[in-house]
Amino acid sequence: MSIKPFKSIGIGVAFSPNLKANLFEAARLSVFFGAKLFLIHVGESSLEKTNTLSNILKHFEKDNLNYEVVFKTGEPVDVILSTAEEKNIDLLILGAVQRERLLKYYVGSIARKITRQVKCSILLLINPAVERIPCQHIVVNGLKDPKTEQTITSAFYVANQLEANKITIVEEINESQVPVKIDDDKSLRRANIMKERIQLREHSRIKEIINHIPKNYSEDKTIKLQPIFGRKGYSIGHYAQISRADLLIMNAPSKMTFWDRLFPHDIEHILTELPTDVLILQ
Numbered sequence: 001m002s003i004k005p006f007k008s009i010g011i012g013v014a015f016s017p018n019l020k021a022n023l024f025e026a027a028r029l030s031v032f033f034g035a036k037l038f039l040i041h042v043g044e045s046s047l048e049k050t051n052t053l054s055n056i057l058k059h060f061e062k063d064n065l066n067y068e069v070v071f072k073t074g075e076p077v078d079v080i081l082s083t084a085e086e087k088n089i090d091l092l093i094l095g096a097v098q099r100e101r102l103l104k105y106y107v108g109s110i111a112r113k114i115t116r117q118v119k120c121s122i123l124l125l126i127n128p129a130v131e132r133i134p135c136q137h138i139v140v141n142g143l144k145d146p147k148t149e150q151t152i153t154s155a156f157y158v159a160n161q162l163e164a165n166k167i168t169i170v171e172e173i174n175e176s177q178v179p180v181k182i183d184d185d186k187s188l189r190r191a192n193i194m195k196e197r198i199q200l201r202e203h204s205r206i207k208e209i210i211n212h213i214p215k216n217y218s219e220d221k222t223i224k225l226q227p228i229f230g231r232k233g234y235s236i237g238h239y240a241q242i243s244r245a246d247l248l249i250m251n252a253p254s255k256m257t258f259w260d261r262l263f264p265h266d267i268e269h270i271l272t273e274l275p276t277d278v279l280i281l282q
Contacts, residue, residue, distance in 0.1 A: 002153075003153065003154070003157045003214070003217070004090075004150070004154060004157075005033065005034075005035075005090075005157065006033045006035050006090040006091045006121070007033075007034075007035050007036070007090055008035055008036045008037075008038065008087060008088060008089045008090050008091075009026060009029055009030050009033065009035045009036070009037050009038070009089065009090065009091045009092075009093065010037075010038040010039075010040055010080075010083065010084055010087065010089040010091070010092045010093065011023070011026040011037070011038070011039060011040065011092070011093040011094070012040050012041075012042070012076070012080050012092075012093075012094055012095075012110075012114075013039045013040060013041045013053070013069075014041075014042075015041075015049065015052070018095055018128055019052075019056070020056050020130055021128035021129055021130050022093075022095055022125070022128045023039070023053070023056050023057060024056075024059070024128070024129070024130045024132075025093070025125055025128045025129070026039075026093050027057055027059075027060045027063075027065055027067070028060075028132060029091075029093070029123075030065060030066070030067070031060065031063045031065060032161045032162055033091075033161050035090070035091070036066045036067065036068065037065065037066065037067040037068070038067070038068050038069075038070055038083070038087050038089060039053060039067060039068070039069045039070065040070045040072070040079065040080055040083045040084075041069065041070065041071050041072070042072065042073070042074065042075075042076045042079045042080070043071065043073060044071065044073060045069075045071035049071075050069060053069055068087075070083050070087070076110050077110055077113045077114055077117070080092070080110075080114055081114060081117055081118060084118060084119070084120055085119065089120050090120055090121060091120060091121045091122070091123060092114070092118055092120055092121070092122045092123070093122075093123045093125060094110075094111045094114060094115075094122065094123070094124055094125070095111070095124075095125050095126075095128060111124060112271050115271060115280065118282075119282065120282055121252070121279065121280060121281045121282050122252075122279070122280050123277065123278070123279045123280075124271075124274060124277065124278045124279075124280075125277050126274050126276065126277060127277075133246070134163070134246075135159075135162040135163070135164045135246040135247055136164055136165060136166060136246055137164065137166045137167075137168070137243065137244070137245045137246050137247075138155060138158065138159050138162075138164050138166070138167050138168070138245065138246065138247045138248075138249060139167075139168045139170055139236065139239065139240040139243065139245040139247070139248050139249070140152055140155040140167060140168070140169055140170070140248075140249040140250075141169075141170055141172065141236055141249070141250050141251060142169040142170055142171045142172075142202070142206050142209075142225070143171065143172050143251075144202075144205065145251055147251040147252070147281075148209070148251060149209050149212075150281070151249060151250070151251045151281050152169060152206070152209050152210070152213070153209070153212070153213055154249070154281050155167060155169075155249045156213050156217040156218055156221070157217055158247070158249065158279065159217075159221065160216075160217045162247075164246070164247070165220070165221060165222060166221070166222040166223075166224070167221055167222070167223050167224070168223075168224040168225075168226050168239075168243065168245070169206050169210075169223070169224070169225050169226065170226045170227075170228055170235070170236045170239055171199075171202040171203075171206060171225065171226065171227045171228065172228055172235050172236055173198055173199075173202065173227055173228065173229050195229065198227075199227045202225075202227055203225050203227075206225055207225075210223065226239065236248070236250075237273070237274075237275045238275070240275040240276050241275035241276065244276075245275075245276050246276060246277065247276060247277050247278075247279060248275060248276050248277070248278045248279070249278075249279045249280075249281060250278065250279070250280050250281070251280075251281060252280050252281060252282045
């Protein structure tokens with residue numbers, strides 16, 4: 001798989017208490033990836049707003065930050081989605097809350113509505129900071145899916161740009177793949193043997209993907225393969241949380257509907273309770 005670099009990054013800008021932290025995070029990422037930054041504000045333009053943004057981003061003049069401010073009126077979701085498409089944005093950054101109340105989960109916050117509809121990759125930030133917190137450990141999904149090889153390849157690209165030194169590839173395995181009713185020592189041994197065989201098969205699949213990644217992206221990295229038997233989405237989210245990962249990288253779902261939110265699949269478990277910053281790759 002070829003590396004797909006982020007050449008343009010967008011961020012929804014609201015003049016809230018988190019403005020400076022959000023802009024610093026977005027600007028740093030734009031510098032790390034060598035990308036142009038688009039600041040998308042839903043509302044009328046004004047000299048005061050422009051000056052506020054300019055003053056905050058003066059910190060990055062020395063890094064030759066290339067940015068553009070887009071003012072556009074309308075519904076927040078529509079404005080951000082349309083701007084992302086018009087500007088050919090590769091990565092869209094949004095602030096998000098870790099847990100949503102049940103009502104908001106079904107109705108959908110702005111961040112989640114955009115996540116479900118956007119055509120580019122999206123980064124959900126739960127704790128933006130002015131002072132950089134180094135990204136050291138990245139967890140990425142390794143489930144068997146047509147998109148996974150590109151996602152793992154992109155995870156190594158992201159790790160390289162952010163100077164993260166550890167990548168854990170989580171192989172989520174459904175318990176249904178071990179159709180053994182455990183009621184004695186013999187059935188327990190049989191189940192364990194089946195699990196070991198599945199783990200070997202999954203390890204072999206992931207190692208084959210890693211072998212195709214350019215060496216300059218995979219060298220000097222601590223790579224861990226972590227099989228987990230459990231529910232997709234919930235298992236990797238829980239693992240990212242307990243392992244204190246700095247970033248969780250997931251495949252974008254092929255299709256997300258209202259019924260997917262009533263009967264959640266893997267990505268919806270992540271969106272309901274973000275374990276850390278989450279990057280969803282298209």
